[in-house]
Amino acid sequence: PNAWENDLINLNGDIDNSEQWHASFNYTSAKLSxxxxxxxxxxxxxxxxxxxDLFGPTIRSRKGINAGINYQRSLIFDNPRNLDLNVGTSVFYGLNQSPEFQQINFSDDDFDTNLFYNIDASLSYRDLKGSVGAVDAEKGIKSSLVLSNSITKGNFFPKISGTFDLGFQLPVDHTSFWIRNSFGNAFSKxxxxxxxxxxxxxxNNYIDQYASKMYRGPFAFAGLGYDAERTIIAKSYFKSTLELALPPVRYRKIGFFNLFATHSHLTLFAGGLFTKNFQPITNNNQISYIRDSESFRNIGFQIDTKLVMFSHLSSTISFGWARAFEVGNTNKSFDEWMVSLKF
Structure with a gap:
């Protein structure tokens, strides 16, 4: 079929003939010493x-050709301390959308004939700990630093981003407080x-296989759904989120032999996002840029319930709500509800 329609996701129009065929190749090898x-x-x-993607609302499929190689090595492997190095290079052709961000779209004739080369390197460090019976990390440090550079038509477009999460264990059993920070800057207007x-x-998608607490990601902003009338796109940003993880509620008997729940875990969060962007303006065939600074806030919660299906299949059903606020300008607010089943 060249179209998919359901009540979970809104897609505009049919799939073009050039997008109806898909192919992929993956090969993994390791050198031990x-x-x-x-x-x-x-x-x-x-x-x-x-x-x-059939369930939405997050769309990870992309039009065009992409090929590359990634190299990963553990520089420190001393659990719970780990330091990982990742280096990769890739090539893209036929893009009409950002490979990372689905809300950054372009018309088909903008970049679909451009050949992009991308080189990236990252360091990821984590030292996370939890007490006996914990369902999530309760204290520690988690950080990352990513450097990348895309090349097209002889021009270089470098970019940097990073994260730094710091967690503290509170006096109440299995309760923790986290400060989650991220930043990024593209060096080209x-x-x-x-x-x-x-x-x-x-x-989160309604059904998917990824982590349950996706709102912790540096580019998530719970409350502002993909279908909201407002989008947030930035050349540089700083984001900080405060999170309170409460003790899990454990169940002795909820469910049946082939479907039962083991525990539920509630987290509360509130955050701020500060962005800067440059909007191009053409005047007398000359392109100039206007600087635009914006601020946003959000608050919300998420409840994860651990399920066991057919005695052995572990899954998680998540439910959450968040409200996002635009500070200044129109001072609008946006609400988002989330339900997701993870396998």
């Missing part, structure tokens, strides 16, 4: 597709699929 030991991933996709950041939504 010696020079450049580590894990190697080789991949190539034509019209990259993701099954869970020019607009293309690699020079802007986008923020929206919890990040």
């Amino acid at each position: 010696g020079f450049l030991s580590g894990k190697y991933d080789f991949y190539a996709t034509y019209n990259q597709a993701n099954f869970y 020019n607009i293309n699929p690699f020079t802007r950041f986008g923020f929206a939504a919890f990040g």
Whole structure:
């Protein structure tokens, strides 16, 4: 079929003929010792597709051709302390949308004939701990630093982003307080699929396989859904979220032999997002840029309930709500409800 319609996601129009065929290739190898030991991933996709896009609202499928190689190595492997190095290079052709952010779209004739090369390197550190019986990390540090550079038509577009999460265990059993921070900056005012950041939504699909607390991601902004009349796109940003994780509620008998719940976990969060962007203006065939600074706030909660299906299949059903506020300008607010089943 060239169209998919349901009540969970709104897609405009039919799929073009050039997007109806999909193909992918993945190969993983590892070198266990010696020079450049580590894990190697080789991949190539034509019209990259993701099954869970059928349920929405997060869309990870992309039009075009993408191929690359990733190298991963653990520099420190001493649980719970870990430091990982990732280096990758990739090539993109036929883009009409940012590879990372679905709300950053372009008309088909903007970049679909451009060949983009992207080089990236990242360091990820984590030292997370929890007491006996914990269902999530209760204290510690988690941080990352990502450097990338895209190249097209002989021009370079470097970008940097990072995260820093700090957690404290509170006196009440299995209760913790977290400060989650992230930042990013693209060093070019020019607009293309690699020079802007986008923020929206919890990040969960109605059915998917990813982490349950996607709102913790640096580019999630719970409360502002993908279908909201407002979008947040930035050249540079700083985001900070305060999170209170409450003790889990454990169940002795809820459910049946082949479907039962083990516990529920409630988290409360409130955050702020500060962005800067540059809007292009053409005057007498000359392009100039107007600087635009904006601020946003959000509050919300999420409840995760751990389920066991058919005695062995572990899954999580999540329910959440958030409200996002635009500070200044129109001072509008937006609400988002989230339900997600994770396998």
